[in-house]
Amino acid sequence: MHRVAPEAGSASNPASSPAPSPNGRAIILVVERDPHVRALQEYFLDEAGFAVEFAPDGVAALEMARAVAPYIIITEILVPKLDGLALCRAVKKDPALRGTAVLVFSILAAESRAREAGADAFLMKPLADRRLVDTVRTLLETCSRASTQLPTGRSSAGGSQP
Amino acid sequence: MIRDEPALHAEGTPFDLFPRVRTGNPQADDVLGGGFPSNSINIVMGQPGTGKTIFAEQLLFENAHGDRPLLFVTTLSEPLTTVVSYVQRFDFFDERKLGTEIQYHDLGLLLASDGPGALVPWLTEMIKTSRPKLIVIDSFRAIHDLATSIQEMRRMVSDLAGLLSAYDVTTFLLGEYTSDDVQRFPEFAIGDGIIELARNPLSTRDERFFRVLKVRGSAYREGQHAFRITDAGLELYPRLVSPRIPEDYEPRLERVPTGVAGLDAMLEGGLWRGSTTLVVGPTGSGKTTLALQFALEGVRRGEPTLYVNFQENPAQLRRAIASLGMSAEEAIARGLSLHYESPVELQIDSIIVGIFDRIQTEDIRRVVVDAIGDLVMAASDAQRLHDYLYALVQHLAVHHVTTVLTFESTQSMMSTIDFEHRFSYMSDNVLLLGLRGEERTRRTLRIVKTRNSGNDPDVRELEVRAGGARIV
Numbered sequence: 001m002h003r004v005a006p007e008a009g010s011a012s013n014p015a016s017s018p019a020p021s022p023n024g025r026a027i028i029l030v031v032e033r034d035p036h037v038r039a040l041q042e043y044f045l046d047e048a049g050f051a052v053e054f055a056p057d058g059v060a061a062l063e064m065a066r067a068v069a070p071y072i073i074i075t076e077i078l079v080p081k082l083d084g085l086a087l088c089r090a091v092k093k094d095p096a097l098r099g100t101a102v103l104v105f106s107i108l109a110a111e112s113r114a115r116e117a118g119a120d121a122f123l124m125k126p127l128a129d130r131r132l133v134d135t136v137r138t139l140l141e142t143c144s145r146a147s148t149q150l151p152t153g154r155s156s157a158g159g160s161q162p
Numbered sequence: 163m164i165r166d167e168p169a170l171h172a173e174g175t176p177f178d179l180f181p182r183v184r185t186g187n188p189q190a191d192d193v194l195g196g197g198f199p200s201n202s203i204n205i206v207m208g209q210p211g212t213g214k215t216i217f218a219e220q221l222l223f224e225n226a227h228g229d230r231p232l233l234f235v236t237t238l239s240e241p242l243t244t245v246v247s248y249v250q251r252f253d254f255f256d257e258r259k260l261g262t263e264i265q266y267h268d269l270g271l272l273l274a275s276d277g278p279g280a281l282v283p284w285l286t287e288m289i290k291t292s293r294p295k296l297i298v299i300d301s302f303r304a305i306h307d308l309a310t311s312i313q314e315m316r317r318m319v320s321d322l323a324g325l326l327s328a329y330d331v332t333t334f335l336l337g338e339y340t341s342d343d344v345q346r347f348p349e350f351a352i353g354d355g356i357i358e359l360a361r362n363p364l365s366t367r368d369e370r371f372f373r374v375l376k377v378r379g380s381a382y383r384e385g386q387h388a389f390r391i392t393d394a395g396l397e398l399y400p401r402l403v404s405p406r407i408p409e410d411y412e413p414r415l416e417r418v419p420t421g422v423a424g425l426d427a428m429l430e431g432g433l434w435r436g437s438t439t440l441v442v443g444p445t446g447s448g449k450t451t452l453a454l455q456f457a458l459e460g461v462r463r464g465e466p467t468l469y470v471n472f473q474e475n476p477a478q479l480r481r482a483i484a485s486l487g488m489s490a491e492e493a494i495a496r497g498l499s500l501h502y503e504s505p506v507e508l509q510i511d512s513i514i515v516g517i518f519d520r521i522q523t524e525d526i527r528r529v530v531v532d533a534i535g536d537l538v539m540a541a542s543d544a545q546r547l548h549d550y551l552y553a554l555v556q557h558l559a560v561h562h563v564t565t566v567l568t569f570e571s572t573q574s575m576m577s578t579i580d581f582e583h584r585f586s587y588m589s590d591n592v593l594l595l596g597l598r599g600e601e602r603t604r605r606t607l608r609i610v611k612t613r614n615s616g617n618d619p620d621v622r623e624l625e626v627r628a629g630g631a632r633i634v
Contacts, residue, residue, distance in 0.1 A: 034328060035324070036325045039286065040286075040329055126327060126331075127330060128329075130293075
């Protein structure tokens with residue numbers, strides 16, 4: 001069940017670290033139903049130098065996460081099959097995804113619920129491009145620092161940044 | 163300005179949790195409950211020439227802080243050059259902000275060739291490439307004329323709402339909408355805020371009104387608020403609303419001498435502080451003399467006093483004051499403020515709000531308005547005048563300001579009887595002056611009503627001579 005990240009994952013690293021996409025960009029998995037939000041996320045994140053993948057619902061997102069080991073999952077809470085908070089909890093429980101940060105990006109003012117579910121960051125909609133990109137960059141720095149300092153076997157449940 | 167708590171429309175909503183988009187006009191922000199909520203979609207409706215574009219331009223310049231651009235998109239109704247050249251005459255115009263900060267775009271050709279459906283893809287590209295903070299579309303209503311069906315507009319409006327609510331942007335859709343359109347057009351269903359600007363042409367001038375029909379999650383001030391368009395943009399006079407009585411409010415049980423010999427005795431010692439007294443009588447019955455004596459008595463007692471009049475110009479009024487035993491210069495030096503406005507220029511909203519501002523800033527203790535009948539002529543709407551005066555009287559009472567209003571009972575207007583009745587009703591005391599006799603005119607005074615006080619109910623003679631009026 002635990003999979004090593006398919007791309008560029010080193011075999012010596014049994015628990016997957018997030019891996020860049022083939023063109024060297026950090027992969028961000030976005031779970032979002034709203035077509036306008038999706039279009040803007042894709043545009044602004046791509047422009048900021050990330051590789052963006054989309055999942056239509058929480059279940060698909062979890063499968064894709066296990067397949068591509070994204071650096072960051074950005075999820076709305078209100079998504080089908082598995083809601084964003086449940087997805088967040090599942091990601092945080094999965095040792096194979098412990099290097100993956102979760103950003104809950106929702107229309108709901110649910111920051112404390114998101115934090116309880118283990119989210120690394122919370123942003124409320126609507127999309128403010130600078131805030132989104134800044135938050136993603138901060139998460140990326142935090143998780144790459146964490147993974148270089150603690151390449152394997154982190155002791156405590158990770159991810160919660162100050 | 164007026165410092166009443168606005169009525170809370172959305173009960174319990176923490177309306178100031180959301181950042182606000184300011185209009186550039188503090189009074190309009192006040193009426194809106196602090197401005198427009200950011201990330202909202204707002205409709206500014208009004209017939210041509212009501213000031214919609216100026217309102218939007220003022221708002222844009224106010225919000226041009228150099229962080230993110232603001233888009234002004236024209237569709238069809240006014241060519242871009244007209245809009246840009248027109249806005250230059252206003253004080254808020256700043257040409258350094260044009261171009262990168264405030265971007266003007268003319269979509270007329272695109273919409274005419276590709277139809278209303280072209281708007282959202284164009285805006286999506288603008289959002290991606292320019293990241294605007296504010297978008298104004300003028301006129302949005304004109305896009306309806308390009309649609310081949312209402313379904314086409316519905317789809318477009320729904321798509322537009324989706325885009326605008328996905329991104330951190332506040333939008334203003336301007337249009338020559340009528341009140342029928344509010345029920346008919348789909349944009350009114352997606353609007354978080356709806357503002358109406360109206361113009362009511364009168365014989366000598368136009369009355370303009372600003373009205374908030376809706377602002378989601380905001381405590382806004384209901385009703386029509388008068389405004390003028392000046393070089394500064396919109397100048398708004400928020401409708402005076404009756405004050406909430408403060409919890410520690412207590413009527414001052416203190417008598418205020420009138421300055422008219424013999425009258426205080428008829429009133430058991432004077433007028434109650436904070437009360438309003440209506441002095442009614444025909445021309446020449448001594449109303450102005452009596453009102454001036456009341457004002458000068460205040461001055462003698464060190465009470466800042468405001469004398470508002472619409473008839474006598476300042477020179478005439480100074481002579482009248484001097485005849486009562488104190489020079490106008492001395493009276494002014496000791497705290498008398500004279501406020502004169504020509505009745506021709508009068509707009510009820512600006513005059514009442516102006517009076518109210520002076521009362522607050524100058525800590526006025528006594529007020530005379532001579533004569534309120536002149537306001538009747540300035541008001542296009544009787545109910546509105548009544549509401550204003552009622553609110554003013556309430557404010558004065560709460561602030562313990564003692565007030566005398568004069569009213570000429572023979573003013574040849576059909577409606578004066580009605581007004582006399584209304585003013586009597588809102589006043590605590592009513593003094594009726596009269597003229598009698600044929601060979602020698604005798605003036606009379608009768609106390610018709612006193613609230614919370616006994617009085618002398620007899621008709622008394624009021625003698626008016628050099629030095630002032632007195633009860634014989």
